[in-house]
Amino acid sequence: MDFTLTEEQKMLKSMLRDFATKELEPVAAEIDEKAEFPAEQVKKIAELGLMGLTIPEEYGGEGKGMVDFCIAVEELARASAAAASYFRISLSLAIPPIAMFGTPEQKKRWLVPHAKGEKLACFGLTETGAGSDPAALETTATKKGNGYLLNGNKLFISIGAEADIATVFATLDKTQRHRGITAFVVEKGTPGFSVGKHENKMGFRGLSATELILQDCYVPEENRLGKEGEGFRVALQALDESRVTVGAEAVGIAQAAFEAAVAYAQERKQYGQRIANFQAIQWMLADMATQVEAARLLTLQAAFLHDRGLPYIKESAMAKLFASEISSFVTNKAIQIHGGYGYTRDYPVERFLRDAKLTEIYEGTSEMMRMTIARALVGKG
Numbered sequence: 323m324d325f326t327l328t329e330e331q332k333m334l335k336s337m338l339r340d341f342a343t344k345e346l347e348p349v350a351a352e353i354d355e356k357a358e359f360p361a362e363q364v365k366k367i368a369e370l371g372l373m374g375l376t377i378p379e380e381y382g383g384e385g386k387g388m389v390d391f392c393i394a395v396e397e398l399a400r401a402s403a404a405a406a407s408y409f410r411i412s413l414s415l416a417i418p419p420i421a422m423f424g425t426p427e428q429k430k431r432w433l434v435p436h437a438k439g440e441k442l443a444c445f446g447l448t449e450t451g452a453g454s455d456p457a458a459l460e461t462t463a464t465k466k467g468n469g470y471l472l473n474g475n476k477l478f479i480s481i482g483a484e485a486d487i488a489t490v491f492a493t494l495d496k497t498q499r500h501r502g503i504t505a506f507v508v509e510k511g512t513p514g515f516s517v518g519k520h521e522n523k524m525g526f527r528g529l530s531a532t533e534l535i536l537q538d539c540y541v542p543e544e545n546r547l548g549k550e551g552e553g554f555r556v557a558l559q560a561l562d563e564s565r566v567t568v569g570a571e572a573v574g575i576a577q578a579a580f581e582a583a584v585a586y587a588q589e590r591k592q593y594g595q596r597i598a599n600f601q602a603i604q605w606m607l608a609d610m611a612t613q614v615e616a617a618r619l620l621t622l623q624a625a626f627l628h629d630r631g632l633p634y635i636k637e638s639a640m641a642k643l644f645a646s647e648i649s650s651f652v653t654n655k656a657i658q659i660h661g662g663y664g665y666t667r668d669y670p671v672e673r674f675l676r677d678a679k680l681t682e683i684y685e686g687t688s689e690m691m692r693m694t695i696a697r698a699l700v701g702k703g
């Protein structure tokens with residue numbers, strides 16, 4: 323397998339490294355501290371045309387593949403995971419249901435403004451009683467005239483506070499479990515659709531995670547994605563794609579922590595010499611570098627398979643599982659190398675650890691990733 327980036331991909335990486343170093347990194351701590359929507363930074367990301375990176379050209383996007391997407395996510399997440407997440411989540415999780423299951427009219431209506439950077443999207447699957455087991459969701463869709471009345475609450479929805487459109491999942495018949503689920507697009511401002519509780523989170527503090535409330539919210543048939551009862555498939559296919567980008571996000575955070583640790587180890591002196599001279603520190607750095615590189619390759623492999631239309635679900639789960647777990651490991655070691663200073667907010671490494679942890683949880687926990695991988699290995703039985 324050839325992992326050499328094309329000239330165009332190298333240019334994308336280098337352009338985004340420059341952009342993120344200049345525009346995101348200097349304000350990353352402030353974004354974390356304020357825990358507010360980083361509107362200015364998200365606008366700048368959109369101005370680069372990134373919101374249409376993987377959207378087909380006929381709908382105003384660049385029509386790029388998952389490898390390009392991963393390159394972009396890693397570079398932006400390296401500088402500010404929270405600011406980058408608006409781009410990653412909107413494009414990799416909320417948009418795919420429309421891109422994969424939408425009619426040409428639906429794509430024109432929602433993909434085009436997203437590609438222009440005019441609209442953000444969110445993905446509303448999780449509920450109080452339905453996290454790892456989304457088939458247990460209780461939001462109902464009841465047929466009414468030429469549309470549906472949606473009722474229920476979604477929880478922990480990233481970009482929930484700012485999104486202009488939400489892909490939401492509701493059941494037409496709860497007794498049917500996953501077979502009853504249908505996907506809909508709900509636009510901001512639709513009567514009966516509102517944003518509820520904002521979560522006060524450990525990391526990714528600049529990313530909103532909110533409740534979405536649907537109360538007798540009427541959506542016409544034109545807002546249904548795919549067929550009735552097809553929603554579970556819509557959600558799973560979107561998640562398979564987005565997990566590759568969570569891998570890239572986790573790699574970006576780990577890369578930032580690794581670089582910070584190398585710089586600190588070379589600068590900090592104890593016992594009359596730089597701590598980088600101590601074998602204990604060197605071994606930590608060697609393990610960190612190896613793990614970041616392995617996670618990057620696993621993520622690129624999943625993206626490469628995806629872009630060639632080859633089976634990639636197991637590899638997507640492996641990439642997310644491995645990259646998220648090494649991200650927690652690497653960010654933790656980066657704090658260790660910083661000693662007491664690493665435990666303070668004067669240095670970014672404690673933020674990296676708080677951010678890395680989320681990648682082990684959202685879009686399917688590590689336990690769910692192991693289940694997906696194991697199922698591919700030994701079947702369901």
Ligand SMILES: Cc1cc2nc3c(=O)[nH]c(=O)nc-3n(C[C@H](O)[C@H](O)[C@H](O)COP(=O)(O)OP(=O)(O)OC[C@H]3O[C@@H](n4cnc5c(N)ncnc54)[C@H](O)[C@@H]3O)c2cc1C
Nearest residue numbers: 445446447448453454478479480531683684685686687689
């Ligand atoms: C900041 C943030 C942003 C999020 N963004 C979104 C979003 O945009 N859209 C969205 O729909 N959701 C979102 N989520 C929800 C997220 O996907 C869920 O939190 C996640 O899937 C886990 O569900 P849960 O929290 O209900 O945990 P649970 O499912 O209750 O899991 C609790 C623990 O039990 C384990 N567990 C559960 N079932 C099994 C099993 N069968 N075998 C072994 N272990 C098991 C889990 O791995 C975990 O360790 C977000 C969450 C957070 C924290």
